[in-house]
Structure formats: structure tokens, C-alpha cells
Amino acid sequence: MRIRAQMAMVMNLDKCIGCHTCSVTCKQTWTNREGTEYVWFNNVETKPGIGYPKFYEDQERWKGGWKLDRKGRLVLRSGSRLRRLGNLFVNPDLPSIDDYYEPATFDKDILVSAPGGLTDTPVKRPHSRLTGEPMAITWGANWEDSLGGPTAQDDPNLAKMGETVKFEFEKTFLFHLPRICEHCLNPACVSACPSGAMYKRDEDGIVLVDQDRCRGWRMCVSACPYKKVYVNHATGKAEKCTLCFPRIEAGQPTICSETCVGRLRYLGLMWYDEDAVLAAASVEDDAALLDAQRSVFLDPNDPAVQQAARDAGMPEDWITAAAASPVWKLIGEYRIALPLHPEYRTLPMVWYVPPLSPVLDAAGAAGRDDTDADDIFHTISDLRIPVEYLASIFTAGDTGAAAGVLMKLAGMRSYMRARTLDGTVAQEILDRIGMSAEQVEAMYRLLAIAKYAERYVIPVAHQRQAAELDSQLTDCALDCAGGPGMGLTITPVARS
Template identity: 85%
Template sequence: MRIRAQVAMVMNLDKCIGCHTCSVTCKQTWTNREGTEYVWFNNVETKPGIGYPKHYEDQDRWKGGWKLDTKGRLVLRGGGRAKRLSRIFANPDLPAIDDYYEPATFDKDILVNAPAGLKDTPVKQPYSKLTGEPMSIEWGANWEDSLGGDSGKDDPNFRNMVEKVTFEFEKTFMFHLPRICEHCLNPACVSACPSGAMYKREEDGIVLVDQDRCRGWRMCVSACPYKKVYVNHATGKAEKCTLCFPRIEAGQPTICSETCVGRLRYLGILWYDEEAVLAAASVPEEELLDAQRAVFLDPFDPDVQRAAREAGHPEEWIEAAKASPVWKLISEYRIALPLHPEYRTLPMVWYVPPLSPVLDAAGAAGRDDTNADDIFHTIDDLRIPVAYLASLFTAGDTAAAGGVLMKLAAMRAYMRARTLDGTVAQELLDGIGMTGAQVEAMYRLLAIAKYDERYVIPAAHRGQAAALEELGGCSLDGEGGPGMGGGGRVPVTIASRRNP
């Protein structure tokens, strides 16, 4: 066993109101420079929808992530090393600016300085921030905000269920999906980079770009199935979410977490076995969720704690892993799910799926949304939303997605009964296989957890301070941009060693 620490995030989608505060603060902190006008390290999508960039989930088109070849070996979907090198100067699997959007600005002076008494109201003309020419705005990073309507019909997740879906106004459903870089355990971007500029930090698993080594080949953009690697068109270098590593090193949450209005984000430490990553990414699709969960190690296991100490991890990190809300939501309560595990990158940003469509449907069907049988039957009958959520989070396993919804619905009903008359709904506990204490602890974490319960990030250990210093600064306005530096990296992912 080769034990490593990973900073991971969980988002509770039931609490996301789609305000985009996380996107704005991230934009102002990291991508407010020339060359990054179209770049959003954090964006909030409305689902169903085609996302940003357009159709990023359609891997038949973009060839992102990993797949199993005919011999059951894990290979990049975009092809082996020889194929990638053969087209290094002409990579066809890249989103164009129209797939992102052409950023615009406005001449506000025409409004401020308009003379009094004009017959017609002055209008701001949008100008392209790329060319400076007048333009017509036709798309944007949050163009589908709060729609879930006509554009949802083109959502790649509906590919296998389109005949079942009707988008009548009173029947449609939608929810908000915030997205950042997944900082994967098996990152395709790292394996695809010809110059070795992409790397995964050894001390905390954050995936970064060494700006000095980046040559702008853009293979990382193609290989990332989440399309969360961007090219700065001013420098020609790749840039991506840094998980706010300067803040993480100081024991502080990411800026998107700090400013989240809905308090839906959780940050913590996970222990994982690096030697188990390749096997977990190589199982059949129906086993991916369980295999990825099995990579994480129990922080309360004495053997795991001993292995962490022997590997040189500080005691502070061992204690932080035991208090990690991410561990609780993913492995103890088992209600958090990865985004598209079928990409086989082992993403480290997980989601608690939204419950609202289930309770709404129970009421619409004349059922009691506090009754265990009525709730469970509603979830079982609600094929469209559960199948859709399964397409997003469980590689199509509706039973796994439905099981999470049952836990969340049972938690609400149980806590309602406890609050109203103090009764213990034992049938609900039996239905989900949890104790009353576990349900109440899960409720506290999801609903009323305080700041230090949601963000359990140990500051960088003093013994690591010198090594972290060498990773470079976090300059935002310099030529290097964010993520500069190349020391202290995991040399190469296990899977990439097997990639032909």
C-alpha cells in the first residue's frame, strides 16, 4: 500500500440556488487577466442543459478521459502516445471559441455621456473582448441559467432516454450544477501532456500546470473529459483551477467555498492507496462507483494511521482526515457521488444529488412525502429524474442513485417526526440501514454544520514549508499566471505508465 493524501470537495446540490457568486469570486481572483476573458475555472450550469463548453460531456465527439481497450487495458480515449504525437501540431479534438463563447464588453460611455433631450434612448453596443469589433451576443457561460427547457433536449445525458422525456412546462425539472476541475486521482490531462507540464502535487493531490514547461500543445484540453483545462490566448499556455492552493496551504477553504451563499461546499482530506488507482479505473462500468469508493482508506483504521505516519504525513493531517466532512459524505454515509465515473479519471469533486424532484413528485401523485413506503415507491417509479441523475453520477446505475435519494428522503422524514412530536420513525431507519444517531449526524452536516465542520483543511506542515515555497508564487497578473512551479509532484499516474 502506498498511502497518499488528497484534498477533496463535496457539493450538496439541494442547496445550490444558482446565484453564481462562486463563479464571480473565482473569476475576480484567478482569471481577470488578458488572455483569460473566456475562462471560468468555476461555472454553474443548469441541468438539463448542454453546459460549458457546449456538449462537453459528449466524449464520442471530444475523446476525453479513459476507456478500456479490447484487451481490457486502460488507455486514453484520444489514443496512445504515437497517435497523439502524430497530430501534435494539428489537434482536431478541441472546442472552438464558439463552443465556449466570445466574451463581450460594452461602451458604457455612450450612456454616461449621452446628451439630454435625445429622441431615442441610447443603447450599449457589445464589443468583442477578443477582436474589439462590434458583435452580437449569441451564447455565454451561463446562457441556459434556470432554463431546463428546449436546450435540455440536447443534453448528452438524455441520449439513452430521449423517448421517455417530455419537456412540458409543468413536468420539466432542473437543478444547478457547479463545476470546477476535478483534481482526479487518475488525471487524463497529466497523462496526455507531451511536455510533462501538468502534474499532481505529491503532498495534497492538487493538479497544477508548470507554466515554464508548458509548450501549448493543448493535448490536456482534449484529454480532460470535463473540459476544465483552458488555453490563455495571450501566453499560449494551459491554465486551470488550482483549488486555491495558496489558501489551502494556509488552512483556508477555496474562494468558491468561502463565498458560497448556499453553504453547499465541503472540503477535507482523504487518504487513498495510490497502488489501487489503476485497478479501480479498470473495472467494468457497472462496478466503477464501488471501485472508486474502495480506493479511499478509513482514517480511523489503526493500520492506515500507522502507514500514514510511516510515509511521513504529519499528525495534524491524520487528525484532519478523521474529522473530514468529505470522508463522511462519501464513505461513511455514502450519499455523495462522483461526476461521470465512467470517464475513469477518479474525480475528487463529488456531489450529493438533488432530492427536490422526488418529494415534488410524491405530492403530485397524492402520496405522503413523510411516509417511508410512499417516498420509496415514488423514487422507484420516478424513472426520468433518477435515470438522469444516474447518467450524471453513477454511470447509469439507477439503483445506486435511487438508494442515495432514499437516504436523503428518509433523513428529512425522520427529522420532521423528531421535531414535531419527538417520535422515532424506526421503519425509515430500517429502510435505509442507518441508526438514529447516524441520521441525525448526517442531517447536522448537511443542514446546520458550522464553518469549521464544513472545511477541515490542515495548514501546510512546517517540514513542507520550504518545498512548498519552491513551487512558486501565486501571481495573478504576471506572465506565468496561476499554477506556476513544478516541484513536489507525483511523477506520473499509475495508469499512464500502462498507456501505449
């Protein structure tokens, strides 16, 4: 066993209101400069929908992630190393600007500098940030925001469900899905990079780009099934979410977590067995990948694991932080967080608590008893957001696993409702979800009313690591020419 530390995130989708504050603050911190106008390290999608970039979940088209070959070996979906080398200069699986969107700006000066006496009101027209030419805005990173219909029928996840979901007005549904780089345990982008510029940090598992080694081959963009690696068109270099590692090293949460209005993000350390990663990613049955990845994680409260961490040179405060990690509690102890598309076999480390429709209201509307365990759990299959759709996104189609998580969440709500109203202990519900009263109440506190220090348990980098970390800063930071803080060059807009 080789124990490793991984900084991970969990997002509670029940609390996301789609305000995009996380996207805006991330944009202002990392990508508010020339060459990254179309780049969103963090974006919030509306599901169902085709996402950003368009159809990024369709791996038959983009060849992202991993698959098993005929001999059961794990190989990149983008092909062999020889195939990738042959496509260095003409990558057939690369999204175009139309799959993202053409960034625009506006000639605002015309509103204040137009001469008097005009018969027509001056209008600020959109101009391309890439060419300076007038353009029509037809798409954007959040174009589908709250639409819940016009593009939903093209969602690749719905294509797997056939006629299960019908978009009738009274039955339509949507939820918001914030996305960042998954900082995977088995990152396809790292393996696909011909120049070795993509790498995974030993000390905390954050995946970064060595800007000096990057040659702009863009194979990382194709290989990432989540399409969270971008190309700076001004520098020709690959860029991606850094999990705000300068803040993480100082014990602070990422900027998207810090500014999240819904307080839906959790950050913490996870221990995992590096020797078990390949076997977990190579499991033949897609539906078994969730349990396979969970088996890679090590219980930070196990004395044997703690001793193994000490033997591996982990600082004592990191061991303490891992034991208090809210991420471990949601993923490993309560088992209510799920990975995004485990079938991509990258073993992602940004997990989600799936959204739960108002199950108690649904039970009442259906004429059922919202205090009866059988009636509550039966309602799970009739919720507005279909279990099959959630399973397609979070459990590789395993509806049983997705329904099990929803039942725990519904059971928690029903238990806490009875506990709050009359002080009763709904033991039948506890028995059905296999949790104790203490666990349910602790899970409720973490999901509903957890304080700042409970949601973010981030140990600081140690002084003895400073030299190593400092040597990596020039490799992975974006404070190169044209990087954050280096000044923003504004291209003059041509007027028409």
C-alpha cells in the same frame, strides 16, 4: 499499499440556488485579466442542458478521459502518444471559441460623452474582447441558466435515455450543477501533456500546471473530459483551477467555498491507496466504477490506516483532520455523495450529493402516506427529476445506486420530520436505509446546519514542507507576466 493524501470537495446540490456567486468570486480572484476573458475555473450549469463548453459531456466528439482497449488496458480516449504527437500542430479535438463564447465588452463612454441634441438615444453596443469589432451576443457560460427547456433536448445525458423523459410543461425539471476541476486521482490531462507541464502534487493531490514547462500544445484541453483546462490566448499557456492552493496551505477554504451563499460545499482530506488506482480505473463494467473508486479510499478512523499514515510521514494534525473530514463522512461513511461521470475513468475528487425533489410533498400529492416507509421509497421513482437522468450523470447509468442515495436522503427527511414533530423514532425507516439514529441525525446536521469549522476541515501546510512548496510556487502559480495581480491590460474598443 502506498497511502496518499487528497484534498477533496463535496457539493450538496439540494442547496445550490444558481446565484453564481462562486463563479464571480473565482473569476475576480483568478481570471480577471487579458487572455482569460472566456475562462471560468468555476461555472454553474443548469441541467438538463448542453453545458460549458457546448456538449463537453459528448466524449465521442471530444475524445476526453480514458477507455479500455480490446485487451482491457486503460488508454487515453484521445489516442496513443504517437497519434497525439502527430496532431501537435493541428489538434482535431479542440473546442473552438464558438464552443465556449466570444467575450464581449461595451463602449460605455458613449453614454456620457454623446453630444447633446441627438434625436436618438445613445446605446452601448457590445464589442468583442478578442477583435474589438462590434458583435452580437449569442451565447455565454451561463446562457442556459434556469431555461430548463430550449437546449435541454440536446443534453448528451438525455440522448442515453431515449423516451424516458418527455418535456411537457407540467413535468419539466431543472437543477443547478456547479463545476470546477475534478483534481482526479487518474487525471487524463496529466498523462496527455507532451511537455510534462501538468502534474499532481504529492502532498495533497491538487493538479496544477507548470507555467515554465507548458508549451501550449493543448492536448490537456482535449484529454480533460470535463473541459476544465483552458488556454490563455495572451500567453499561449494552459491554465486551470488550482483549488486555491495558497488558501488551502493556510488552512482556508477555496474562494468558491468561502463565498458560497447556499453553504453547499465541503472540503477535507481523503486517504487513498495509490497502488489501487489503476485497478479501480480499469474495471470493465462502467456501473462498477463507483464502488471501485470507493474501494480506493481508506478509512481515516481505522487505527491501522492512521499508523500507515504516520509511517508514510504524514503530520499528526493531518491524521486528525482526515478523521474529522466531512468529505469522508459524505463519501465513505454515509455514502450519499457521488462522482461526476465515473465512466470517464479519471476517478474524480469533486463529488456531489444529488438533488432530491420534495419527496414528502410528492408522496402526499400521489395520495400516499408521507410517514410510511414503503410509500416514501416508492415515490422515489416518480420524482420530478428522473432517477435515470441522475444516474446518467453520477453513477454511469446505474439507477440502483442513484436511487439508493435518494432513498437515504428521503429517509433522513422523513425520520427527522417525525423526530421533530412528536419525538418518535421511525425505526422502520432506519432499518430500510441501513443506518442508525445517531448516523441519520449526524448526517442531517452535516447537510443542513453544519458550522463553518464542520464544513471545512483543512490542515495547514507544515514548516518542514515550506521549502518544497516554495520551490513549486514558481512552477504552478499564475503570478507570471499577465497573471493575477500583475495588472490588467485593457484593449481599446473600436467604435462604430
